[in-house]
Amino acid sequence: MIRKKSIQDSLIEYCKKMGVNDVRIIPSSKISVEEQFAEICKNDKCPGYGSAPSCPPFVMNSNKFKDIISTYHSALIFKFEIPTNILFGNERNEVLYLLHETASALKYFSLNNGYINAMAIAAGSCKQIFCEKHKACPVITNSGKCRYPEKACPSMSGLGVNFNKISKLLGWDKDTTKKNEEPTSNMAGIVLLKHDPEISF
Template sequence: MAVEQKNLTELKNFACELGADSAVLLDAQIIEAKENLAALCQKPRCPNYGVAASCPPHVGGPKSLKKQLPSYTKALFFRLMAKKTDVYSAKIHDIQGQVHTIAASLENRALELGFDKARAFAGGSCKNMFCADQPDCNVTARNGACRNPDLARPSMSGYGIDVSALAKAADWPPLVVNNRAAGKEDFIPLYGLLIVG
């Protein structure tokens, strides 16, 4: 048990070394996978719906995650604070790409540490971040191999993961961090998640 806790602490610290602004360990059982949240990918239709393997309908969705969650014990939830002006610009794909990269790196490190069921999630379509220069997703268009399997991770939205509930459990503000009163720029959190068992 002491080794597991040491490894979890190492993963938490590693998230921040990789660029996360903050990371917190939570019980995996608090993760909620909600059908109504996953349905938002389809109605109103997200422009990324069906475009890449990391998004619906190409991911297992809430039902699949609900079946898997009992075999997980801990969750590492991390955030990256991005300037609001960057989030609402072409820079968003680079920022989301960083979240995917952190999540993938955490998953790989967790596997190295012996968490053999480690699984990471991020936000946004991997197509926009890693294959924007390609006409389509190799997985969805040709049933081929992913061009970026070491970076791309499935969308939390596609699994209906209640990110607001996780942010609340982490005691983080879920929306815009308003700094205007202090004469500074506003920030928006982007999240990633690693589950281990």
């Protein structure tokens, strides 16, 4: 018997067409969120800290994000495997741009194909990725709207997501770099998914 292609199958197919190296869908309850990750942004003096609404202290705190996650049934996790010398070199922002663009495209695909309120998050600060040449973010300074509303996503670590735990769960930790000694490193994004009760999955 031939199984009918589900909306979830179409989403994974679309994700692969976008060139990701791996994609999984897991229960949203498996996403580990810890306050300390958002604290690291501040303590490690990340240049993204305080620069955009997608980063601490402006992005929602980890407890609020935990509440938000609990309203979703599942999460699509995708990764690109990037040569480590590129990821930690001059082209880093181009890689992160691709990551945010992909996460956002998956969010819109989900919204157009039977999911409601899909939410995309991705590694990195949108200020550094999209608006590095601009002095300030207009959203933070109350002087205008986001310049890249269809691409920029909230920062994964800024929301407190412990991606190491997700990597372990998915068996991706073996190819995650430690001290940048591996030839490739993973860069990942997440799209939170919620079924539209009116649509059959």
